[in-house]
Amino acid sequence: MQQDRADEGEATVEPERFNQARAAQSMAVLEDYVEMIGDLISEFGEARITDIAQRMGVTHPTATKAVSRLKREGLAVSRPYRGVFLTEAGAELAERVRMRHRTLVDFLVAVGVPAETAELDAEGMEHHVSDATLRAFETYLERARASDGPDFQD
Amino acid sequence: MQQDRADEGEATVEPERFNQARAAQSMAVLEDYVEMIGDLISEFGEARITDIAQRMGVTHPTATKAVSRLKREGLAVSRPYRGVFLTEAGAELAERVRMRHRTLVDFLVAVGVPAETAELDAEGMEHHVSDATLRAFETYLERARASDGPDFQD
DNA sequence: CCGCAAATGAAGCCTTGGCAACATTTCTGT
């Protein structure tokens, strides 16, 4: 293919950016479910389809489908008419997701985002926060806490 | 429905969070395309399907379908075998998206995220940044610039 | 002005993630 116009140098790397964002997006739902299942297990010892569906704000067939995918990906296990449980990989992912979520929310609040908004935005943003960025947030939080930021309300 | 367990108070609002994230997600692709089309129009005076596809990192039928959706949503116009153009609403959205993207990247860099990473992460994150959060970022940037941040490497 | 390559369109397929409707299994209370 010859593009006599669209190759100002960046056009070559540009697509990669979007592909990466799309990849992150495909993990997003899995992450949400895994985290939610982890929460339910912590609270009740098991995660029932009904509870998952309710908390995720979807109908139960949707939750079932998601769980199937989790099982296929080796993140969860379950038997018919029984609760859903996380595999080791699933539990690990859940923990990572939970920590990332917490860090992001704390960070947003620290830079002046209202707590409620931070919670809402974090839900969507978190899946796109890379390790490098997360580390930057953590560093920022440490410094902010150390220097007791002027207008930080933590 | 009666759930004797899953109503610790927060279970009622929880789903809303996810619904909102899902809604944002559904706009994400549109936003990307609109911004990209805006870029192409700025550069070449029109946006050709081929160029759009190339920059988005997708095949041309995918780009065509996306443009169809944009047209349906009243964000773009086009005639068969001709370039794609933005409606007023589309141009407005493109501008908003572009500014939000820029603010987010600047902000990330300001808090210590490496420039390249910031660019990559922003691509996914931006679609979930609410106006309130964006304002907080802007405020932060203003202050940081004013006080010439102590340990910020800008 | 005509042919051929490039660009665009059209059709059909896949997966994901929603949904509703219906079938089946568990569980619970009498």
Add this chain to the structure above:
DNA sequence: ACAGAAATGTTGCCAAGGCTTCATTTGCGG
């Protein structure tokens, strides 16, 4: 112990956003 309710599973539908393959239109060079 059993009937009805609740939970779960199954099936089939839809739209979005990918893809490939094939048809058509543009537009350029000879």
